[in-house]
Structure formats: structure tokens, C-alpha cells
Amino acid sequence: MKFLVCISNVPDTTTKISFTPDNKEFNKAGVQFVINPWDEYALTRAIELKEANAGSTVTVLNVGEADTEPNIRKALAIGADDAIRVNAAPQDAFFVAEQIAAVAKDGGYDVILMGKESIDYNGFQVHGMVGELLGIPTVAPAMKLDMAGTTATLEREIEGGKEIVEVSTPFVASCQQPMCEPRIPNMRGIMTARTKPLKVVAPVGDPARTQVAEFALPPKKQGVKLIDAANAGELIKLLRNEAKVI
């Protein structure tokens, strides 16, 4: 079985977000970039399934410029076999989906996995776009994935419950917890990752369909109004009469 796992390079989850003075771009200065936390579920589950199915391979794919390579190497250290980087700054979700679909089209992958969304753009779009571009089913967001031959059984989250879905390969799934426990690289993995193949390919496709005009930070909070614990019931009155939310 051939797995393709798409990873994006995102600001570390503890990053304080700021923008360039014209508010047109994210301010990368001093920011550490990590593998998108949702993508770690996709990566780890693919590696688990590879280990359970002899002869399987896991390829990681990233659309990004050369500065994303440390995180691609990290994915290789966690256990992927090889990697492809599409050499382009991601413009929008559709642009990224086109790159993934172009790589997938010629690669003969059985299963394409990615995280539910990236924690920076929060698009929750790429999975469906890739599925549609390739004309194959998408299951999003998936909380569980098991494979038996060419049939996959997935649990898909719906508001207030879950659906059990069965699809045949090839398919796309966007992953979220509790799919697996994401792995961290060990020393042996880090050593072997250095020699694993990382292919760089040129981007394809159409211009982006969306452009960011401006970023903004949310308005600052007024500050907290403290209520004495001994008089906690007072809070309920404030929520009704002052905040008017109950």
C-alpha cells in the first residue's frame, strides 16, 4: 500500500501572532515553525498502517520553499520513507490542492492523508479539493482509520456523533484526534532521516482564487471583573443584568 501524507509548516502553537506593519503578511521574525499538529495524526497513522502491512511505503509531501526542509526531515525521522517538496510558497488552499493532486496523479498512491486543517490558515478545505480534483472520495474529518486490503473503514465526526464510512482505495482523508498518539522522532530515526530521499519538484497549475488583503488582531479585552468567591451568586446576576447572556 502506498501512502501519501501531506504536511504543512506552521508557526509553533505557542506563537504570539503579529503582522508586518502594512498588515499584509504574517511576521515570521523569531517564530519557530513546526509540522502542523493535525498533520501529525495523519503521519503517525500512516506509519502505523505501514508497519502493519508489509511492503507498504509512506511518502511525505509539502508545498513550501526550502525553509520547510527541517520539518520534512523531521517527518522522515518519525518514519516516512521518502519526501517530495513542491517548491513554491503556498498561495491559497486551491493552489496547494492543485500541487497535491498533480503529485498524486502520477504517483499511484492508494491513500492520501492530511490533517483536518492547518492551524494558521484554518481553511479545512484542501482535503475536499484534492478529492474532487482526483475524482476520488474524501472523508473529513476522520477520527479513526483501519485498512483491510483495499477497503478502509473510517469514523467520521459529525456534529453530535459519528458516521462509520467504508471506502475503497484510492481515497483522501483528513485526520484529527483521537486517531492515534503522534510520535516523536528517536535518535535512530534522526540519523536515518538524513539519508532518505527528498525530491524537489516545480509547481503547476492556475493562479490562486483568493488573496489576503489584510490581517488584523482581535480587539483587546476590557480586563477582567473579579467577583468575590464568598459571594459567587453575584456573578449570575451580572451575567443576566450586565452582560445579558443568560
Add this chain to the structure above:
Amino acid sequence: MSVLVVVECAEGEVKKSSLEVATYGAQVAAMLGTTATAVAVGEATEANLAKLGEQGITKVLYDAEPRLKDFVNNAYTKLIATAAEQEGAQVLVLANSNIGASVGSRLSVRLKASLATNAVELPKTDGGQFVVKRGAFSGKAFSDVVLSGDRKIIAVKKNSLEAQHEAGKTAEVVAFAAQLSDADFADAPKQVVMQEQTGGVLLPEAELVVSGGRGMKGPENWHLIEDLAKALHAGTACSKPVSDVDWRPHHEHVGQTGITISPNLYIACGISGAIQHLAGVNSSKVIVVINKDPEAPFFKAADYGIVGDVFDVLPKLTAAVKELN
């Protein structure tokens, strides 16, 4: 030119988030000088669909094919695309839900449309551009995106605008057949399992949420959270470590890697307020924090706070709510 609104229904009712989406769609239609048609998915009654008139919808298309009761990605995508072509829709509006994200992304490719998810405001159309404000960086920022394609799809974040209710207005409900084949149902669910919800309130749709963290000490204490939630008719949530150790189910975990919610009121009990937790809740309108540590970072994001022990404070709050009711 028209606006097509996708409304999700379950057990005959239109979901609350879809009433908001219908209102959003009707307001976009008014901006563009046109009308808003809805296409219903899921299990609906004609009477409830007609009531979408109250949100400003003029016409509702409904395909009563029984296999459409549960979500089927391919079938829903084809159904909505067929409706969009029939109506000549230039703008499609749907909920930023798991269904909305699944079909919205497929539709954007099929209809060659620009897509903005997580929209938090009505679009701006000055200067010939179509600009949508959306949440980004896990609730830590916003971005204005220009949708440059001829067709646009907008997925609206829950609780971003209030559903309008103009009593007595009705929409015309029209039977609609998308001519779906068996192949369109190949990815139909084998089984649908619904979870138990505290007090029957679905967390993603809840207007009020009571949430507990590691400070609750153990699952045996959760009745304190549930009692307050029941008294308020609120949903319940938790922090990540709480669901990681199975004190609470995973679908209640909110935050950067959990679900994102934007209720009118979020009450955080024994939660420190780590940046990853805040990412899932910081667009709540009012945040209340109860924590015995006055230095807990959550107080910085809170509107109201009580420095105190949850085991002492929660029963007092529940009693106070009961007194009000």
C-alpha cells in the same frame, strides 16, 4: 444571478447554525439586489422549511430522497451543484460545519469558485472587490480575503451573526430531484452513532458552555459541571488533558486541536488558559473563569472571574441560577 444557501436539517428541524446561514445568505442577496434560494439537505419537514421565510429566504429546494437523510459527501455535493446550476447561483453560502467544509471544498472545484471558510462577517463589496473577513491563526487573528473568482462560496462560522426571525413570513417549498444514481451513494455511511449530550445541548451549536479542566481533579466530580450546565441549558466542554485521560469524551475537547466554539458565554472551571486552549474559545462573546490561582493566564482573556475553589464556587453558581429561574 442569485444566492443559494445550503441549510442542514436533522430530525425534521433546520439546525440553528443553518438559520444563521440563511440570514447571512438573505442579507448578501439584499446587498446584491437579488433573492436568496435555499437547498435543504438532511431530514426536513415541509413546514419547517417554509419557515425559512422568517430568515428572508424566498424559495427552498428539497429532494426528499430517503438516502439523503444522513450525510453522503458525493451525493450532497452533486445535489447542491445541480441546484446551483439550475438557479444560476453566483454566491453559495453554507455553514462552517463538518458537512459545510466537506461539500464546500468539493463544490469550489466543481463550480470553479473561490472559497472562504470560517467567515465571521457579511462580505464587503466596495471598490468592485468581494472581501470576506474570516478567522485565522486558530482564533488569534482575522484575515480579509478577496474572492476573485466569478463564483464565490462562503462558509459561515457559527454564532457570527444572529438569525433573523420575521414572524409570519414563509418561503415556497419546491420539490427538487437531483437525479442521483446509486454510484453517488457509494460513500454513504454504514452506520451513524449519536453521542449523549449533557442536557441534550449539542456543543458546537450551544450558546452557553460550561467547561472543566484538570482542576476538576477527576471524572467523579463532573456532576458539578453538569449541574450548572443543566440549570443554564448549556453544553459541556473540557480541556485537552481531560479528554486525553478519558475523564470526558474526545468530542468535548475544545482548543487548537479540539473543536473551536464561539458561544455567547463560556465558563471555564479549573482550566489554566494555555494558548492552545484559548485558540478554541477566545471568540466566545463573554468568558468567565473560575480558578484558585489568581495568576492563571486565563484571567487575562476573561470578562468575569472568580478566584476560588471550583468545589466551593460551582454549587453556589448552580444554586444562584436555580433561584433566578
